[in-house]
Amino acid sequence: MYVVSLWALPLTVLVSVCLSVSNRCLPGDSCFPANIKLIKFMETLDGKLHFPHTAEYDRLVDRYNRVIVGGSGHTVSVAGYTLGGGHSPMSRMFGLAVDNLLELQMVTANGHIVVANDHMTQTSFVNGSVSTTDNTDIFWASRGGGGGTYGIVTKFTFRLHFAAPQVVQFLCSYPIRRLDGQNIGFAVLRKIFSILTTLPKEWGGYLLISGVPDKSGNFGRIMLALNHHGVLNSTSRASLDQMMNFHREWQSFCFYKNFSSFFQYDKTAQETPYFSSYSTNTLLQNDSFTNDLITFILHKMETEYSNKSHLGMTGTLLGGRIMTVGAHETSVNPAFRSSSMSLTASTSWTHSVVDYSSLLVRGNEIGKYLNKFGSGQYVNNAGDDVMNWQHEFWGSNYMRLLAIKDKWDPDDFFTCKECVGFENNRRSPYSTDGKFHAPLGPIFGK
Structure with missing residues (x-):
């Protein structure tokens, strides 16, 4: 080992x-x-x-x-x-x-x-x-x-x-709406969803969607940013050729890039621009990739765009080896073990926005609707004020987690909002109105 x-x-x-x-x-x-x-x-x-x-x-x-x-x-x-x-x-x-x-x-x-x-x-x-x-x-x-x-x-x-003997990167980007007014987002997402649910485990990475115009006058972006754990000349790598060949006339760009090692690939990873944002999450199952989900995503990309705010989504590919681990072998939400994607929606705004309270409300509403398509949420990417957060974050593992919390930290020396044991409200030093006003991060000590 x-x-x-x-x-x-x-x-x-x-x-x-x-x-x-x-x-x-x-x-x-x-x-x-x-x-x-x-x-x-x-x-x-x-x-x-x-x-x-x-x-x-x-x-x-x-x-x-x-x-x-x-x-x-x-x-x-x-x-x-x-x-x-x-x-x-x-x-x-x-x-x-x-x-x-x-x-x-x-x-x-x-x-x-x-x-x-x-x-x-x-x-x-x-x-x-x-x-x-x-x-x-x-x-x-x-x-x-x-x-x-x-x-x-x-x-x-x-x-x-x-480490992989080679890493093949696949980057493929389409606009949601072309400069000539042609809406291609639905067809592109339908194609992507049909591929992702059967993709070989050697492929991992992200689906990136944003509702912002580009410099050429197109609106929005749908991009696959994937990496293949293995050599270029392989059947698993070739499984994405169908995406490479899908309506080339629509593509902003689409290509493979071969790296000699994982390290050479990782050096090229670029951080996304930093925005103030409110994020929500859902875990998508194989049957979640419906036409209704596509319609919801594209509608929100259009309606949430302004000169000061926009919506973006990041879908992290799951499945493969994750699905081979038992639902209760670890304490993550058992829904992880059957999910194909962890989809995070982020409502972002520019630094010029002083009062962003309405954006938080809108972001929360997007999250509530998004959750209808999935099963559970990833606690590290979830939003604030999640309804039934115990079940959403940990599912059937929660009651065992709570019992362990009560055993190892009965006085809630460690606590944070919507962490295990939070509902007991046994320790909320910042509360004067019955509500918990602690920061979103952990609190230590008394």
Whole structure:
């Protein structure tokens, strides 16, 4: 077995906010910790590990050839991403982040240090004593139960995978409405949906939809941004040729690009522009990709556009390896195990908008309607004030999560809005009117 251990707490202390031109913090940037020992690689590994810049990283490149499941957003940290579930462009090949989490170290509300995995939980008490049990409930809860709920995780150990021998990128973009007034969005989405539900697991990535005019006078964009885990000359890669050949006269662009390694591909990943936005989410099943969903998406792209705000959607491909994990093996919403896409809708506005309260209301309404097409929501991408959030975020896993919360943190030392145990309202220090006014992030202490 191949594993990598990441120390979460030192990274949060040592990595400052890096607002460089690329809006990311990479090795070699001033914001990245210089001490490579913060990331420990097991000595049993061989091959190459892809890490850019600096002589120390080049040394590791010469030794390892492994990847871990992670998101494509370079500004996303490991802790919250993993504890909420963690989908990735590689998830169709290797599963969610929590499917690859082998062990964690956590500081609990009473100051104990816990090391937990799927076969034991070891607790080091403040008096120096140590106990070990085969009860692994805290590890199960941490594999999808959400960040900042059960304790502060200071270390993760992940399963490593061999990096792809090659990565083939597929970028294909169409407008929603052409300059000549021809509405092609429905036909394009119908074609894309028919392909995605049967796509080989080697393909992963995103469907990107936006309701903004482009410089050439077209309105909106429907784009596939996918990557293939494997060589260019393969049957699985060729499964997207039908999209490449679909109405070439409509395409803004459509091409394959071959990379010699996953690292070479990942270096090219670009962060999307930053906006103030309100996001909502739903998990789409195979039977969710209906004409009604297409009509809803295209209608909202048109009606939500103004000179100060617009709507965008990001569909992360699911399925593949994710579907092979049991519904209750981890604590993520069981709907993840049957979903084909995690679709997030973001109502965004420019920095010139001072009063955005009406946009929040509209974004929330879009979310409520969007949820009619899916089954459950991804907690890391969900909106505010979600109705029946316990079921939406965790489904049939919620009652077990709540029992574990009551066992490990009965006084709600760790709490946040719509986190496990929030409905008990046992601790809401910012409330003067019976409502919870805490920030959306976790709150520690009393």
